[in-house]
Amino acid sequence: MIFFESVDKFYGSHRCLTRITAHVAKGEVVVICGPSGSGKTTLIRTVNGLEPIRSGRIVVNGQDVHAPKADINRLRREIGFVFQQFNLFPHMTVLDNVSLAPRKLRGLPREQAEEEARALLARVGLAEKANVYPGQLSGGQSQRVAIARALAMSPPVILFDEPTSALDPEMVGEVLAVMRDLAGSGITMVCVTHEMGFAREVADRVWFMDSGVILEDASPEEFFVAPRHPRARRFLADLRHA
Amino acid sequence: MLDILREYWLLFLVGQYPNGPLGGLVATLLVAICGLGLALPCAMAIALGRISPYMPVRIAAAFVVHTVRGTPFLMVIFWSYFGLPILLGRPINGFVTLVGALVLYESAYLAEAIRAGIEALPRGQREAARALGLNYWQTMGLVILPQALFNALPSLLTQFVSLIKETSLGYVISVNEFTFAAAQVNNQLLTKPVQVFSILALTFFAVCFTLTQTARRLERIVARRRNGMAKDGEPTALLATEPTP
Secondary structure: OEEEEEEEEEEOOEEEEEEEEEEEOOOOEEEEEOOOOOOHHHHHHHHOOOOOOOEEEEEEOOEEOOOOOOOHHHHHHOEEEEOOOOOOOOOOOHHHHHHHHHHHHOOOOHHHHHHHHHHHHHHOOOHHHOOOOHHHOOHHHHHHHHHHHHHOOOOOEEEEEOOOOOOOHHHHHHHHHHHHHHHOOOOEEEEEOOOHHHHHHHOOEEEEEEOOEEEEEEOHHHHHHOOOOHHHHHHHHHHHHO | OHHHHHHHHHHHHHEOOOOOOEOHHHHHHHHHHHHHHHHHHHHHHHHHHHOOOOHHHHHHHHHHHHHHHOOOHHHHHHHHHHHHHHHHOOOOOHHHHHHHHHHHHHHHHHHHHHHHHHHOOOHHHHHHHHHHOOOHHHHHHHHHHHHHHHHOHHHHHHHHHHHHHHHHHHHHHOOOOHHHHHHHHHHHHOOOHHHHHHHHHHHHHHHHHHHHHHHHHHHHHHHHHHHHHHHHOHHHHHHHHOOOO
8 A cells, every 4th residue: 555665865964764665555554653853754744745755666555656747636635644733724614624625626516525524523523513613622622623634535545643642631532532443444544653552452563763764563562562673672661661 | 174074075075076087085995995906916926926936936026025115105106107108108097007006016015914924824734735635726725825814914904004095195196086186175275275184184094994993803703703612611711710739
């Protein structure tokens, strides 16, 4: 589903991704973890072209995202993206936030788009918030709306960039519940997160990154019980003490 | 003052119309509305040009803005008045000249207000729109500009008000507008310039003040609709009842 082929990325002279080669299979749930500044967020943002790359290839759904001739807008419809800061559109109601892309990009008539949007909102448990503006939602509710919005184009792949990091602790659970439900639905998921409980429970594989390199690509059992790389062992030990 | 108004109210309001060209306050408002209606889209285009990903577009937009902002409005009027007929090869009337000068001048200022509004938005707004698959123009038209224009409303309004006041400079190229009408009245009366020009000043004030107040009310209504509950609902109550440790 997603192939990284020796992807390199630089910020100025700083090399932030170094020859990343990896693969996410269809329907797989991959959790990316690692210390801050390790390139997790950068890596996930290269998948839908929010960040350019220096060299290498990223193939999603059989199409090269960074090819000069790629129709990036069309590719992005097939890749849902959930941001750490939600980034809901504050000047639109929740319903409009979710139904915007289907109306403008799939050309659905308003009624049909809104019907679908209501179904998605029901799925994330926010059917009653359809006509409210994002300014009236809690963080957890905002992120669930953002997930519904990312699902509105029925993408086969969805990417999460630290979806719970900006939330108050008591709201993390409701967002993780939605994500857990989503993981069971067969969608391909790549998730940057520090929620190790979620990783252990839901992930098919865990990637551990440091300094722009994927140091470890293992099943959660292997990774949490017996991490091979010393840097990963230290990271897990630090998490336990925190 | 009241007797002057009683005597000349029609001249103040519409000028010589219907026996001559339309003038007076109505003409002033017409110039202002035309100027505004045309300047706003121009300003949006210049603002987008200023933050365009293409350097030549950025340079061209910056050139327009800096040139206009470094020029007194009177110069722009003179330049349009004497220059445009040469450029176009035929005479154009004062009304069109004034509107043209206003559009050129005001769009540069409005563009900077809009650009500030765009740049004040979090980068995530644009990224979220693009990540959904919306293209550049859809992102700007559906997500960025509606928010940027709303945020820029106070400074846009200041600019609109100054646009209305600038129409009075049309006087120097004999456009039949409000100031011109006042001068005509003054020429007929000869002895009461203070009263006549007080009427002019008070009317300008009334128009501009009404506009600012209306816009402020509008702004408040929109803000309340967007975060109504957040303002006078739960969070306030939460804050009030939260126990202090």
